[in-house]
Amino acid sequence: MSELLSFRSLYARDERHAILAGLSLHVNRGETVAIVGESGCGKTMSIGALLSILPDDVRITSGSIxxxxxxxxxxxxxxxxxxxxxxxxxxxxxxxxxxxPLMTVSKVMTDAYVRSHPDAGRKHAAEKAAILLSSLGIEDAERVLSLYPSQLSGGMKQRINIASALMGDIDLLVADEPTSALDIHIRRQIESLYASLSGREGLAMLVVSHDLGFVRSIADRVYVMYAGRIIEEGLSDEIFSDPAHPYTKALMTLGTMGARDREHDLPEFGRPSSDIDRESPACAFLPRCSCRKDQCAGPVGYACISDTHFVRCVL
Ligand code: SF4
Known part of the structure; x- marks a missing residue:
């Protein structure tokens, strides 16, 4: 598989803090990759850096995408x-x-497409939108295209957003917490929808999620992010069956991270990740780690567990 996207030693900061601290990861063509980690670890900022939707006070200081x-x-x-x-x-x-709220589903789905494909025309765009909605399991797509957001359920809005994202014949679908704030019934539907997309030929996916159950069901590879950098990466089976980093192990012990209050069950031996010096070469997890040793305060590099499994930990 050839590489489609890579973040290479990316640093970003706001006026006070480092936010991304040497983020490196890659996504191959046709591959589904997930980034997992607590709120504030920088996973949504990674997407923002790629798509140029960072908050106004955040700037990229070095690295490449x-x-x-x-x-x-x-x-x-x-x-x-x-x-x-x-x-x-x-x-x-x-x-x-x-x-x-004042745009019909049809207008939402076709506007950007027509702007970027001026030769295609709105009629072609509307036909394409209807086909896409049907392929995502929406019955009566023509009627749905005429509706306004206030007339749609939460699950339907999620599907419309996915369909809108797919309108451009894309190579990469990026999804930020796609199963958060959904009730269990809708969540299952959206999970199976993403699972079907992950097998779609030529389409790579980069998914950011708290929800380990969801990630396990769709991801080929997983990056575990902490304090603005990757602390473990591997094939999905490696991360879920044989996690190496104490932080990853803690996440696995908690099971699915779908509920935000589960974060508070993580080991708290010191400061939360938002308060630590992210640019320090020391292990960022040190204040919370029950396995810490003297050498964890020095530079901590990556260790290779297999050809595909890496961890940033002295253990
Ligand atoms: S490097 Fe040290 S402090 Fe960091 S996770 Fe490993 S054992 Fe814990």
Whole structure:
């Protein structure tokens, strides 16, 4: 599999803190990759850096983001968005807010497509939207296209967002917490929808999620993120069956991280990840780690467990 996207030693910070501290990861063509970790670890910021949707006070200070062989950080924010729209689809975390209330589903789905494919025409775009909705299990797609967001259920809005993201014949689908804030019934439907997409030929997916059950069901590879950097990576089976980093083990012990209050069950031996010096070469998990040793305060590098499984821990 050839590489489609890579973050290479990416650093970003706001006025006070480092947010990304040497983030490196990659996604191959056709592969489904997940980033897991607590709130505040930087996983949503990673997506923001790629898609140029970072908060105003956050800036990238060094590193690169290579998409299809080109460093996209050389483009300004608006130009980057314009260039990537036809290649990368994005499903945001809060699907309710992402649909403009005064636009029908048809307009939501076709506007951006027509802008980026001016020769296609709105009729072709509407036909494409109807086919996409049907392929995602929406019955009566023509009627759904005429509805407004206030007339849609939460699960339907999620499907519309996924369909909108797929309109551009994309190479990569990026999804931010796709199963959060969904009731269990809808969550199962959305999980199976993503599972079907993960097998779609030529489509790579980068999914950010708290929900380990969901991640396990769809991901080929998993990155565990802590305090702005990757602390463990591996094939999904390796991460779930044989986690190596104490933080990953703690997450696995908790099972699914779908409920945010489960974060409070994580070991708290000191400061939370938002307060630590993310640019320090020491292990960022040290204040909370029950296995810590003297050498954890020095530079901690990556250890290789297998050809595909790496961990940033002295153990
Ligand atoms: S490097 Fe040390 S402090 Fe960090 S996770 Fe490993 S044992 Fe714990």
């Amino acid at each position: 290579i998409f299809d062989g080109e460093d996209v950080l050389k483009y300004s924010g608006k130009e980057r968005m314009a260039r990537l729209y036809s290649r990368i689809g994005f499903v945001p975390q809060n699907t309710s807010d992402s649909l403009y």
